[in-house]
Amino acid sequence: MEQTEVGSSSSGYDKSQVIDVRPLRCLVPWFPAPPLGYQTPPPFVYAPPFGPFPQGYSPFYPFFNPSEPQRTSEQNYPQNNQNNGTANQDGGSGFGYNNNVDNGASPSYYTPPPAPRYNAENGDTTRTRKSSSTRGDSVVVISESEEDGYSNSKKRTANYLSSMDIQESGSSQRSRSRPKKIKPNPDLKFMVPANGNRETVNDLLFKFDALRRKLAQIEDTKEVTAGIKRADLKAGTLMFNYGLRTNAKKIVGIVPGVEIGDIYFFRMEMCLVGLHAPVMAGIDYMSLKIDQEDETLAVSIVSSGGYEDDAEYGDVLIYSGQGGAANKKEGKEASDQKLERGNLALERSLRRGNDVRVIRGMKDVGNVSARIYVYDGLYRLQESWTEKGKAGTNVFKYKLVRVPGQPEAFMLWKSIQLWRDNTVSRPGVILPDLTSGTEKVPVCLVNDVDAEKGPAHFTYVPTIKYSKPINSMQPSIGCNCRSSCAPGDPNCSCVIKNNGDLPYISNGVLVIRSPFVHECGPSCLCYPNCKNQVSQNGLKIKLEVFKTQGKGWGLRSWDPIRAGTFVCEYAGQVVELSRVDMDEDDEYIFSAARSFDKNFKWNYLPEILEEEKPADPDESDTTGSSCWTTRLGQDTVYPGLYLL
DNA sequence: GGCGTCTCATAGAT
DNA sequence: CATCTATGAGACGC
Incomplete structure (x- = not known):
């Protein structure tokens, strides 16, 4: 790389470090909850360009403080009221971690951190919890049979029939010819704490998505075009089979390591971390013994938005029961829903008054056909009824x-939607598009903090500007593909440059970090819609420059940004190090030459796929590009920022 | 405890 | 944008 080294600025903060940039998964605290009574808060991702950062804040942009403080679940809740006197008025046993939580009439709310799921010292595998009620003491026993603190998978060899086995045995039944699965390697063991914590949960989600992208890339390489590719399900299955999961034991209430506002992109992710176990079903429930009686209780629901009442407020949810749907394929007509399974569990939870986790699914507005799921915290059932559905059945x-008392989550996303739809006017907008149309997506300039009218002396540049021409790059020749470049094509020079793969999966997400991403460019003969063109298509996500509270100007986004997403070009005016006036405290000068952090986690679990672990690209190249350098087909090189 | 059957609602393709 | 469909963990029954 010939970019000029600028080095650390005189502010003393070493900006040459690129830290472990992780997917933005949580909207708290990047979306600080609005003060009470403030109707149109600025619900944006908060990412100041440099530290120090306030307690509990950690930006996702790669200019940040390595020692980000870890928030704990407890910090999310006011702990001012432990209200030990009140029992549930419906005579319920007060099941759950809140032994004596009041019935919701009081706005105060307290949830202590969950008790340990096992006792490592004495091997006690059964937890007995006493809870009082108006009817006198009752004992809730949750049977827990984990022998140790780790969830190792039970090997499900039966699931691994070859396609031939299925053909031989499955003629009489409703057989689905499933593709051959990857057999788990019995010698491979992963130790994942059975009771999750924040780090475990984040690590599992990170691994899942890395694996998912790798599997999608492999799937893209296969020549067969028929069939639906579900790399999310495949990645999940693999992780399950290797015991890569946590909180497998169902629990009521808070799930350790999962915080309100957490974002999920796939249902499978919620299974892996124990937030919601069923892959498909919207209601998760558990069976247990209360007062010697078998009881079934709902523990979590996923609200997909399809049935929601339009008039709902953010803290009220009308949820439909499961079952009774028509199924054309199996010739089933719509029928009345029955009071069984999830429906029964919700009914029982209404009686018991236990907390139910709610995950709100919604369309990702900036990303058509994609969905996101936001964990919206704990809800309680208030009433139930039946009504006639569209098909005329019950x-x-x-x-x-x-x-009450939980941080905002779903409502913040709702307010973003209002801003997108322009149904709510925004305060503090200085410029609707500071790029003046240079980018395809407007980049707003806002200040809802004070009266400053914008960062002084700045001109928006969409690309990198060198003070001297650089001619170090070898001239490159474009590929001769006729339509779209195909992975594994030995005749595509662009694919060969990318080690035989396309660096992106079909939705334009980068599969794996690499010092260089070689995209097709103007000298290639392939169609402009070739999948190997992403960063050169410019900004896609919604960004805006905003005034921070006391830390200058920063950048934030409205979008839930998936791992591997191209964010923007790392653009600006390149200044030679010798010409930087060290006495001038210009905090907007950053080093263009960066190194990967040695601890940068990139692990799509090659062992699982029985691949050789790829060589670490930064091992020998400590002065490589900071961000993912994109090389276009025609001698154009520029550094791009990807969220990984 | 083991095995087979059934239930669920997507995520991606068309 | 509507419609189609392959898909897997868990519950449940034997």
């Missing part, structure tokens, strides 16, 4: 009310 309806 459908159960459940009204859930959000437990």
Whole structure:
């Protein structure tokens, strides 16, 4: 790389470090909750360009403080009221971690951190919890049979029939010819704490998505075009089979390591971390013994938005029961829903008054056909009824009310939607598009903090500007592909430069970090819609420059940004190090030459796929590009920022 | 405890 | 943008 080394600025903060940039998965604290009564808060991702950062804040942009403080779940809740006197008025046993939580009439809310799921010292595998009620003491026993603190998978050899086995045995049944699965390697063991914590959860989600992208890339390489590719399910299955999961034991209430506001992109992710176990079903429930009786209780629901009442407020949810749907394939017509399974569990939870986790699914507005799921915290059932559905059959309806005192999550996303739709005017907008149309997506300039009208002396440049021409790059020749470049094509020079693969999966997400990403460019003969063109298509996500609270100007985004997403070009005016006036405290000068952090985690679990672990690209190249350098087909090189 | 059957709702393709 | 469909963990029953 010939970019000029600028070095650390005189502010003393070493900006040459690129830290472990992780997917933005949580909207707290990047979306600080609005003060009470403030109707149109600025619900944006908060990412100041440099530290120090306030307690509990950690930006996702690669200019940040390595020692980000770890928030704990407890910090999310006011702990001012432990209200030990009140029992549930419905006579319920007060099941859950809140032995004596009041019935919701009081706005105060307290949830202590969950008790340990096992006792490592004495091997006690059964937890007995006493809870009082108006009817006198009752004992809730949750049977826990984990022998140790780790969840190792039970090997499910039966699931690994070859396609031939299925053909031989499955003629009489409703057989689905499933593709051959990858057999787990019995010698491979991963130790994942059975009771999750923040780090475990984040690590699992990180691994899942890395694996998922790798599997999608492999799937893209296969020549067969038929069939639906579900790399998310495949990645999940693999992780399950290797015991890469946590909180496998169902629990009511808070799931250790999962925080309100956490974002999920796939249902499978919620299974892996124990937030919601069923891959498909919207209601998760558990069976247990209360007072010697078998009881079934709902523990979590996923609200997909399809049935939601339009008039709902953020803390009220009308949820439909499951079952009774028509199924053309199996010739089933719509029928009345039955009070069984999830429906029964919700009914029982209404009686018991236990907390139910709610995950709100919604369309990702900036990304058509994609969905996101936001964990919206704990709700309680308030009432239930049946009504006629569209097909004229009976459908159960459940009204859930959000437990007060929890940080905002779903409502913040709702308010972003209002801003997108322009139904709510925004305060503090200085420029609707500071790029003046240079980018395809407007980049707003806002200040909702004070009266400053914008960062002084700045001109927006969409690309990198060198003070001297650089001619170090070898002239490159474009590929001769006729339509779209195909991975594994030995005749495509662009694919060969990328080690035989396309660096992106079909939705334009980067599969794996690499010092160079070689994209097709103007000298290639392939169509402009070739999948190997992403960063040169410019900004896609919604960004804006905003005034921070006391830390100058920063950048934030409205979008839930998936790992591997191209964010923007790392653009600006290149200044030679010798010409930087060290006495001038210009905090907007950053080093263009960066190194990968040695601890940067990139692990798509090659062992699982029985691959050789790829060589670490930064081992020998400590002065490589900071960000992912994109090389276009025609001698154009520029550094791009990807969220990884 | 083991095995087979059934239930669920997507995520991606068309 | 609507419609189609392959898909897997868990519950449940024997």
